[in-house]
Amino acid sequence: MVSYDFPDEAGHFGPYGGLFVSETLISALAELREAYERFRNDPDFQAEFRDELAHFVGRPSPVYHARRWSQLLGGAQIYFKREDLNHTGAHKINNAIGQALVARRMGKTRLIAETGAGQHGVATATVAARYGLDCTVYMGSVDAARQRQNIYRMNLLGAKVVEVESGSKTLKDALNEAMRVWVTNVDDTFYIIGTVAGPHPYPMMVRDFQAVIGQECLTQMPEYAGRQPDVVIAAVGGGSNAIGIFHPYIPYENVQLVGVEAAGHGLDSGRHAASLQRGVPGVLHGNRTYVLQDADGQVIETHSVSAGLDYPGVGPEHAWLKDTGRARYVPIDDEQALKAFHDCCHIEGIIPALESSHALAEAVRLAPTMGKDQIILVNLSGRGDKDMHTVAQQSGQQWG
Numbered sequence: 001m002v003s004y005d006f007p008d009e010a011g012h013f014g015p016y017g018g019l020f021v022s023e024t025l026i027s028a029l030a031e032l033r034e035a036y037e038r039f040r041n042d043p044d045f046q047a048e049f050r051d052e053l054a055h056f057v058g059r060p061s062p063v064y065h066a067r068r069w070s071q072l073l074g075g076a077q078i079y080f081k082r083e084d085l086n087h088t089g090a091h092k093i094n095n096a097i098g099q100a101l102v103a104r105r106m107g108k109t110r111l112i113a114e115t116g117a118g119q120h121g122v123a124t125a126t127v128a129a130r131y132g133l134d135c136t137v138y139m140g141s142v143d144a145a146r147q148r149q150n151i152y153r154m155n156l157l158g159a160k161v162v163e164v165e166s167g168s169k170t171l172k173d174a175l176n177e178a179m180r181v182w183v184t185n186v187d188d189t190f191y192i193i194g195t196v197a198g199p200h201p202y203p204m205m206v207r208d209f210q211a212v213i214g215q216e217c218l219t220q221m222p223e224y225a226g227r228q229p230d231v232v233i234a235a236v237g238g239g240s241n242a243i244g245i246f247h248p249y250i251p252y253e254n255v256q257l258v259g260v261e262a263a264g265h266g267l268d269s270g271r272h273a274a275s276l277q278r279g280v281p282g283v284l285h286g287n288r289t290y291v292l293q294d295a296d297g298q299v300i301e302t303h304s305v306s307a308g309l310d311y312p313g314v315g316p317e318h319a320w321l322k323d324t325g326r327a328r329y330v331p332i333d334d335e336q337a338l339k340a341f342h343d344c345c346h347i348e349g350i351i352p353a354l355e356s357s358h359a360l361a362e363a364v365r366l367a368p369t370m371g372k373d374q375i376i377l378v379n380l381s382g383r384g385d386k387d388m389h390t391v392a393q394q395s396g397q398q399w400g
């Protein structure tokens with residue numbers, strides 16, 4: 001076992017992470033850092049978090065042996081960690097609950113969040129209702145036009161959705177607007193970030209909340225499969241479901257960690273979201289990490305069939321895991337992900353999220369190269385109900 005203790009006091013994962021924000025945000029982040037440092041070591045806070053995960057989310061989520069698919073592929077045994085069975089259908093709720101509990105203990109009465117595909121907005125609206133907090137979600141108007149159903153969900157849950165009309169009217173503009181609103185309302189407002197990105201302490205805090213995924217696997221795999229996996233695979237958008245399952249396994253040197261980035265139309269097409277494979281170190285959204293940018297340093301527009309992977313940056317801890325070689329990052333394109341999506345439906349009776357389908361596709365590629373007594377554990381980060389429209393469209397069908 002190797003020891004691993006990142007980030008440092010200032011939020012650095014090696015040369016990545018840190019805190020690159022305007023003067024006006026420094027004190028808000030300092031307040032959050034101090035509060036979280038207290039709650040992080042507070043048994044009372046941890047007990048409440050665990051209780052909410054058990055009774056509101058339905059944790060622990062099971063691990064599942066994909067027997068038929070493993071047999072058909074003729075190699076390693078594939079297991080799924082079933083985050084798709086969580087309340088609201090994905091891993092994002094783990095983090096939303098954690099941050100809402102921090103907000104409540106800090107005496108904040110209002111949650112704000114930004115959302116691109118809408119999934120983090122729905123998770124935030126859900127916990128706001130659960131804890132009786134006011135909630136506003138910022139969304140680029142271009143994204144909003146594509147996500148009517150998630151907007152309706154957020155409204156049903158009592159949240160206000162504000163459409164942002166600046167810039168490209170997508171996720172990054174929604175993020176800037178949420179930051180601006182936070183700065184001017186810091187006294188009563190808590191900003192919930194949905195992935196392991198943003199300025200310190202967000203990448204650490206979100207990781208800590210999502211690490212429950214891997215912690216459960218550490219006890220479930222020996223019980224159910226007889227031992228720990230040889231390979232753990234997860235899709236990487238901002239990187240929260242991946243770090244959640246990777247982090248507890250980092251000290252286990254014999255367990256390979258594989259992050260799957262969206263290769264969209266192909267890594268050489270210029271239409272992908274593979275920040276770790278094709279990006280360069282730079283600063284995005286308050287931290288230093290790998291960023292997809294052009295020669296002039298302008299952030300590039302990304303593409304993936306899966307909205308949740310469509311992000312030009314990546315959490316700084318992944319940048320560090322990549323550079324140190326502890327994890328490796330590989331591409332899966334739209335077509336490969338869609339094939340894995342359909343196969344998972346037919347063979348296992350599970351409709352996976354398109355994000356998770358990227359991780360499944362890598363498992364399908366790897367399994368036949370491994371022995372029948374070896375084990376691949378895939379983080380099935382979410383269910384695919386939200387993706388019906390996209391999948392039907394990709395198959396040239398009408399839906400809804």
Ligand SMILES: *Cc1c(COP(=O)(O)O)cnc(C)c1O
Binds near residue numbers: 090308309353382383
């Ligand atoms: C949002 C989302 C992702 C991508 O976000 P990460 O922070 O990289 O985990 C992956 N899977 C599902 C189901 C999602 O909703």
